[in-house]
Every structure is written in structure tokens, then in C-alpha cells.
Amino acid sequence: MLDIKKKTLKGYTFIDLFAGIGGFRLALESFGAQCVYSNEWDKYAQETYNLNFNEIPDGDITQVDEKNIPNHDILCAGFPCQAFSISGKQKGFKDSRGTLFFDVARIIKEKKPMVVFLENVKNFATHDGGNTLRVVKETMQELGYSFDYEVLNPTHYGMPQKRERIYMVCFREDIIRETFTFPKPFQLDRYVEDFLLPNNKVTDYIIERDDLMLNDKAETTENFNSTIRVGMVGKGGQGERIYSPKGIAITLSAYGGGVFSKTGGYLIDGKTRKLHPRECARLMGFPDTYKLNPNKNQAYKQLGNSVVIDxxxxxxxxxxxxxxxQYSGIKQLAII
Structure with a gap:
């Protein structure tokens, strides 16, 4: 998580929909914005959110009356990606989880926030030949908003994890504003090894197997801006692959099997192990002061479903x- 000095959103309010464990909240609060409402249906994610923000988010958004949601300047929503994910059946809006976007739309229609900030999986951009993205864009335009989107990879923004996601930013058309541009990429200078705990603190995660096989990349001392596969166990399927901490991390996952499930395996100081939840949190940009769910499996799931805060x-x-x-520290006036 970046150390933000300028509180350029001080005086602005936002709501946190499909809040998960609060990645959007941490990002916007770091600029001084105030969260006035949160919504997350998963009870375990609610627990973690409450641990960190002393607030239990509202539940099922389909049952929430949009008129009862507080007025706000920015709407944030990492709406469920399962309906659009490559790993899912890709039914999109035919899937009930895909239609949850329209719950976001009805809130926008009622509350008319200045900015709408959305996030989803990379495949959202190309799903159904681009029709899914087109529907979202046209819906936002019908509601009176601009629509900008970009697929960004954290490895281009200082975080060594392969995790491409689509980000959508929409401004209400009557808002006085400058041209919006997505951040420019910069050179990666941190790798998995820079986010690790000492092996003596993660002994429970070390895995010793007779069928462990390493390749000639296991001794690499050079850093790479890619994953470095150095071995495997079993047949080398998902959750059975081993990587070097000299490279970037594979995409952290909420699901999946194998001995190194959800994180992949890493060869660290001569030992093979999966990543500790705290290491996963660091690779997602969560500070060490952030309290993880005490249930290890839930912690992995929640981090695998989260967003890279940086x-x-x-x-x-x-x-x-x-x-x-950033020049005035106050809200811009809208043209009514």
C-alpha cells in the first residue's frame, strides 16, 4: 500500500459496494475520502471488514432500497466476477451474479454520484465478443456518465503479482473536471522475495515430498519481471507447480486444489512451501496492520477475491x- 501524503479527496464521500474485505475503502481513505456506506453479503468477509473498520456491511444488495443509501460523491464496486471469469462458465448477464451490475445501476440512477469506480476480471473486457462491456458502457452513458476503462497489470505498477483486471471509471457528465487518464506504468523493482516472512515463522507451510522435482532455474540469482517456474510435485498440475521468489507471483486465487493451492509453491531458502496469508496480503497491498480473518482458509479466499490496493x-x-x-482540497461544483 502506497504512503499517500496529500489528502486530495478530503471532503469527498464514497460507498463501498461488494466491499469484500475493504480494498477500495483502504485506497480511497488513504486520500482522505470518507466511507458512508458499505455492502457485502458474505458473512466471513463481513467479519474481516468489521475487524478492520468497526463496521458490519449491509447484506444482500438486491434487497436494499436505493433510496435508503446515503448520498455520496464516489461509488465503488468490485461487483462479482464469477459470471465473467475465464475459469467460470462465462454466462455473463444470464448468470444471476452478472445481473448484480444492474443493482449498481439502480443505485447510480437514484443517487447520481460524481464518480463511479468499478473493477472486474480481465475477461470482462472480451466476454461475449465484447457485448458484456458494451452493455455496461451503454448503461452508464444512458445514466449520464462518461466511460473509460483499461486492463491493468500490477506488475506495471510496482506490485509483483500477475493479476490483470479491468478498471472502469465514469464521471457524471455535468461535473467540471480535467481529462481523466489511467496511471502510466513504471519499472518493477520489487519481487516476491521482498514480501516474504522468514522461514522460521512459517514452518507449518513448508512441504516436503518425495516426488519433488526441481529444474536448472532453481539456482537463479537474477530477478525477472515474470514468473520463474523451478519445479513441481505430482504431475505439475495447478497447485503443484513451484516458482522462484526472484520473479513475480502467480495470480492469487480464492479457489483451486493441489498441495500449493491458492498461492502456488515457492522455493525459499532451500525449502518449498506455499505462501502464508500475510505474504499474500502484502502482495495485494494490504499493510501489516490490517487484521486478516483468523480462519486461514477464509483468509486465503478473501485475499484471492480482493483487489491490489496500490x-x-x-x-x-x-x-x-x-x-x-488537489489544488483546492474541496469539491468541484457541479453544473446543475
Missing amino acids: VLQLITEQIGEALNC
């Missing part, structure tokens, strides 16, 4: 610049 912060910074609020 990327959200960089986009939030660009939203602030578009609103020109």
Missing part, C-alpha cells in the same frame, strides 16, 4: 487530478 490508489490519484481537487 493499483486502486494510483487510479484514485488520477480521479482526484481529473476533479482538480
